[in-house]
Amino acid sequence: MSDRAAKGSPTLEDVAREAGVSRATVSRVINGIRNVDPSIQDVVRRAIATTGYVPNRAARSLVTRRADTVALVVSGAGADEGGEAGDEDGPGTPFRGQLLADPFFGRISAGVVDFLRRRAMHPVLMLADSTDARKQVVSYLRQGHADGALLVSIHADDPLPETLVAAGVPCVLFARPPRPVPVSYVDLAHRDGGRLAADHLVARGRQHIASITGPLDVLASQDRLAGFRDALARHGHPYVPCEEGNFTLESGERAMSALLERHPEVDGLFVANDLMAQGALHVLRERGRAVPDDVAVVGFDDSSAALSCRPALTTVRQPVEEMAAEMTRLLLERVDQPGARPTSVIFEPALVARQSA
Amino acid sequence: MSDRAAKGSPTLEDVAREAGVSRATVSRVINGIRNVDPSIQDVVRRAIATTGYVPNRAARSLVTRRADTVALVVSGAGADEGGEAGDEDGPGTPFRGQLLADPFFGRISAGVVDFLRRRAMHPVLMLADSTDARKQVVSYLRQGHADGALLVSIHADDPLPETLVAAGVPCVLFARPPRPVPVSYVDLAHRDGGRLAADHLVARGRQHIASITGPLDVLASQDRLAGFRDALARHGHPYVPCEEGNFTLESGERAMSALLERHPEVDGLFVANDLMAQGALHVLRERGRAVPDDVAVVGFDDSSAALSCRPALTTVRQPVEEMAAEMTRLLLERVDQPGARPTSVIFEPALVARQSA
DNA sequence: CGCACCCGGGAGAGCGCTCTCTGGGTGTGT
């Protein structure tokens, strides 16, 4: 049992001796390669059990040149390059890497972990939020500790996709890269999400429909808005008042205030994510506007924030876990055949109707 | 640059040849071991640069018997053992591993990642939410893919701590194990947290003080309540009405309703976590009780939920990131000297005064 | 009955690295 405590756990050699066969045969049994006589297989398996053998990962990796691990890289712009302003100054913790505390990222890791463990694999978690950290990530991957990278990039100006592709590291992105890079990715049909929200608000009979958008230098924000606008135009609403937020609760509150100021007649609202929608709800309540009767509100993401709103938030669901799982599948495929062309998989959003609209 | 694409990246041998020295010398330079003549160091470093050499992790691990990696294991009770009821049925996703989406866990990983990367290390993320998954975790660790485990256990009946300790895997827990196990851990002084809340409510002149507790089979819940009660008793409040919740928003709403039913006179409230406090706030607003004027509310954790409440939640801050960092430090220490006795480090909570009390 | 073939198993060569051991040159003590 506590062979590990003794110096060195049993090796292939030990098992082979115990079973009275050669190392190669034991290896074959373990890896299920080539036909090995069933009776011998049995003997070997028994020997493995009695010795308590576990294969040494490092030794295997050394010869197979495979780590059987992937990296999950969360990447944001670093302090050392003039990235977007704003959401850097979070709720007072001295810790960088609040990225990780974002439940959206939590959903991604849940999807990744869940997919990987069916293959007995587990991701290495890395944060690339500065030039230094990015260097570390690249070097880490080049050291072969992981066979490839799942890249979740927050900021548009993230150089990591290019860098990794250039370094020959297999790599799949969550969300389409802003600049064209020959790399696979998964994404959501954000426009369709915007359309879903528009259709829903129109079906609820709303006449004065507005939107709180995400930061407009983010593709997803642009697309959600574009889809929303197009659909409204088709429904005969050519003009949509907008306020830009930056995906935080506070920005949602600010945007809502501004919107009420400029367009007090608003009775339908599409907010580009749930957290901002929660902020909007706060302001609407303060101003005595009933939701959904006076103003119907549709969010985006179907995050836990949507459920903690009162009234519970009607929102456009993004199947983040499924997307993350698919992203992982694509990466493993890519690791197996490095030559293949990049692919993309686009997921469809769905409207989740709750109380707010 | 794209040496990687060509068959095989450069090895120590290549660098040695380029520099005109032996493999051993290059190794020494890389690992900064023993005195190597500065001029030779220089030559070697130049050779490393021109060849684009990166050390092969697997080869190094094989001989050092160190993975230079730790596992971050999130462990909950599995479906296959009669664990606690309740919070299994989350917001409709078919995915297990919602544990990961919990922002509390996000804060832990942020602390871990942030600490590790200063040592150029990164955690492997594992989920142990079933007997099978737990087996996988143990076997993975025994394979030596990680030198030790950071264990975040959700449920009281989690057998993993014992299992890992028995398997001789270095291991540090987040929170004291319910059953005594010879293992290091970090924890919060939960009683002090309860006391802080009590003192604050009393200082605010509240007379009818109640509490919504966490599940009482969790040590942390018990301790928070005990600390709260003791402090109130010292302030001359011998009796504290309580309702038990299970840390979810909905349970907070239920508990608040029940409390108002039984004790409509309540004017001060301590809630064992922020999410339940958010639920309580919803109910108070519905019932027309102003916060903090009619009822003062103090939460626990200082999570992002505290900031998304309106009014913003006064709460007891748990320095999760620092605790996670310390947990990691303890583990690395332990990996370095496996013989050492288990230690524990207890952190002090702090009251964060916002609007709700 | 002989030969080509196939299939199950063993032997052995590394994968890239670290680290001990060794040897030669230099510095220090008497």
Place this chain on the structure above:
DNA sequence: ACACACCCAGAGAGCGCTCTCCCGGGTGCG
């Protein structure tokens, strides 16, 4: 001046595994 300690670089032995090569015996076909 000599002996001894010391320090730096090289040689070489593995770490535990996979995988190719090879060999012996059984099978099918001519």
